[in-house]
Amino acid sequence: MSIFILLIVAVIVIFIVTDIRMSVISRPAFKFFKKVLPPLSQTEREAMEAGDIWWDGELFTGNPDWQKLHSYAKPALSEKEQAFLDNQVHTLCNMLDDYKIVHQDKDMPKEVWQYLKDEGFFALIIPESYGGRDFSAIANSTIVSTIATKSLTAAVTVMVPNSLGPGELLMHYGTDEQKERWLPSLAKGKDVPCFALTGPEAGSDAGSIPDTGVVCEGEFNGETVLGLRLNWSKRYITLAPVASVLGLAFKMYDPDGLLGDQTDIGITCALIPTDHPGVQIGERHYPMAMAFMNGTTYGEDVFIPLDWIIGGPEFAGRGWRMLVECLSAGRGISLPALASATGHLSARMTGAYAYVRKQFGLSIGKFEGVQESLARIGAHTYALEAMRLMTAGAIDMKLSPSVVTAIAKYHMTEMSRTVVNDAFDIHAGKAIQLGHNNYLAHGYMGVPISITVEGANILTRNLMIFGQGATRCHPYVLKEMEAAANEDHEAGLKQFDELLAKHILFAGTNATMALFHGLTGAHFNSSPVSGMTAGYYKQLGRMSRALAICTDVSMLILGGELKRKEMISARLGDVLSHLYIASSVLKRFEDQGRQQSDLPFVQYAIENSLYEIGQAIYGFCDNFPNKVIGFTLKRLVFPLGNSYKKPNDDAAQQICTHMQQPGVMRNRLTHLCFIDDNAGTGVMEQAFQAMYRCEGLFAKLSKAQHKGQLPAKVSIVELIEKAKFSKLISEDEAETMLAANELRLLAINVDNFAPGELEGTNVKASKSKKSKAA
Incomplete structure (x- = not known):
């Protein structure tokens, strides 16, 4: 016992007495930290420093402030x-x-x-x-x-x-003159913009762009001025074929020292009218399933004045920082908007189709195999909308949360791929026949485009989410890196010592609490609410602890090697991502007044995220290069084993019930879906509503079939006629049912084309016709 007390006293002395701590811990750690410090390129450093830390920072603390989450303003339209x-x-x-x-x-x-x-x-x-x-x-x-x-x-x-x-x-960066010159004409549509970043040899790694701008003197408006001689070749540029003004990213050089001593100035952005001499708008691309304008642009020895640099000459070399900060609009607004749209459309139409499409005399939505996919569509759609609202809400707070927007881009586009795949499976033959009434096909074919742009998803998951998140969002790591990089060794060591003491306490607390919560099932963890969702807050807080300790250990053991261990770091990125997804779902549930009908969707979405978190941590531990460390971390986080399971069938079936009946919940889930009364969505919605209004009548006929009062294996039309003849239903009821069935047949059928119409040889062929057959 006395030895144990002495050990405790020794540890306390080491940590409390600054000189002892500095000698025993901080100096060796400082030396080690400098050695393992991952080397950062200039573009990596700028990307690391760009943007804001937001809720992602809370998730790295090990103890998220849930009241802060609830206090964020509820997004609303003016x-x-x-x-x-x-x-x-x-x-x-x-x-x-x-x-x-x-x-x-x-x-x-x-x-x-x-x-x-x-x-x-x-x-x-x-x-x-x-x-x-x-x-x-x-x-x-x-x-x-x-x-x-x-x-x-x-x-x-x-x-x-x-x-x-x-x-x-x-x-964000333009001079007053540039804003006055361009923004009014862009606002009125007199000018159409495009931005040229991606080239044949530079996709996600925009820092490697080969396009150049060399500082030199040249002629402009009859005068000799200082400017840039540009050469570029770009592709995949949206709106390029119709653009009148071109935003261009290039590497700027000053070999003759006309601007100063710096030769390699760095990535720079300029604004150039497309009718400027030498600017070429090249061939058009044709993205699958979409006809938006996308193409190429070239320039050879194009001279522009320096004041065409966005922000003016003083912003030369600051283009990469500008781009990284502004990418949040694409990653945080546009691509999540497309992903959420896929969910809204798929959920509304697939729920309706599952109700009106019948097999063996039953709506296919009654079959549990269909329900499994349909529930996934509904729960993912709820989560997609939650992430869309929360992420756009952050941007409305004048933030540029680069890690959060990377999470949203990757997981929302991947979730939309799952949703539309499930919708295709349920629609089956109806989904694969193109035509005016196929509302799914273009979304199905368009998903890979969203997944590819703004950084391909492989890059986003494996390098960006955890690569930036671990360093930017961690309470101490970035500050420790800055201290280690301090040219004043002693000042850096002093700063490092103060941070390290806090970091050790932070890591020790998280390790202890992770084990405690693992042993107690997080029963004693805190929650800001009561009721069914209280347990989810507790489990998410527990997994925040797990993320924090796994991050600290992996960075300590692997150091700079961690960013090359993409499969390892990606799994920790998945943990962070699903903590964010689940947080968004809980935030939406609270913002919408804790609606009872939302609970199955919340339950499914959160339990799915917890399951994915558990799988990611197990995968991280099982594949950690140091097997002893990996095993120890697994036992620390899950001392009694991983109890997180996939969502249960009861929640799935409740979701399917909501998706297959008109009402407030279905409308709230799919409120962004535009219903075109003259196209496939309108026909399906009309058929669904009509058939649902007749649900009691069809149930009455089904009951009569079971009793032997009506034949079992006849068409719906014949069944209605026999029921009318037997006086089981009135003439008006029969007419209502027949009309509903006509709409049903119209909705489940596909487009047909006259001979020669698709080939273009029958110019008189009518617009696509619908088959009369079921």
């Missing part, structure tokens, strides 16, 4: 934003025939282009003082989502000028 959605967006959606746009014209009609320009669709984020709409991030997101449920081509066309591009860059 009156003018709601009016725009109800009027201009509604009008636009009614103007769009996506099948014709994609498969026949390969472009939107001229009147649609003009409407977009006239009504300010390209100026959603431009301030009113320059003639723009000055809408919030949540409005921008909601508008794009709604349009995307009708036409991805139109949605992408609208979202690009309102995300990463000249408009956003000008507002």
